[in-house]
Amino acid sequence: MTDAKKTPLTMVGQPDAAVCVDDTCEWPPPAAKCCAPRPAHHLLLWN
């Protein structure tokens, strides 16, 4: 796997494609939500 810190990705495709940002999995995703930081409880549990 490439070192993510050294190799930033070039994003391709439509910016509003359906994603699951959290367990709601809204579609189409609100753009602001897709760019928002994850909730703190996620970050804490992941670290």
Add this chain to the structure above:
Amino acid sequence: MEGRGVSEAIKVDIWSDVQCPWCYIGKRKFEAGAAQFGGEVEVEYHSFELAPDTPVDFDGTPADYLAQRKGLSHDQVSQMLDRVTGIAASVGLDYDYDSVHQTNTVKAHELLHYAKSKGRQLEMKERLLKAYFVNGEHVGRIDDLADIAAEIGFDRADVVRALESNEFLAAVKADVAQAQEYGIQGVPFFVIDGKYGISGAQEASTFAAALQQVREEKKAAA
């Protein structure tokens, strides 16, 4: 599409969660895109936990879960699930939300890493997504996961041992950390050849075009 160790193969790393409806839809669209592309593609799945604080034995349906967690009405939740079920059907997936068991997916991710260690991750990924969205099987409990693994030929006792000992938990967390380094905030997320990022259940043609772009770049660099 699957192929490891093939020098011409284009590597595709995919972050995904077993309980992500767009991940299964995106998987089908990616597979269609890879077929359109027609070249060698090496796929590796990585773990992403959408709701790591979900209890393994959540008491209720997915509709209950969403209503509780998001403060949505059951009508709103029903509309959401109907919409995603319809889109799943458009790519040949028969989602059955009435049978889905909302759960914690960390053990399912550990099982995916176990399967990867045996060279059979893609088979396990498909089986777990089908278990969750189509078959109504529980993908959070070790015994249920071991049954699923045994059904496709894994050593059930060894699966139980690996999951009970958290043998692959560090690998799951490493994937999650890698996702954070990339800035991945939603899944599915595809990294093609370590250079191009594709977020979401994009159209098959998007995947095909990105794979073609990488192939042309590799040819030009050769």
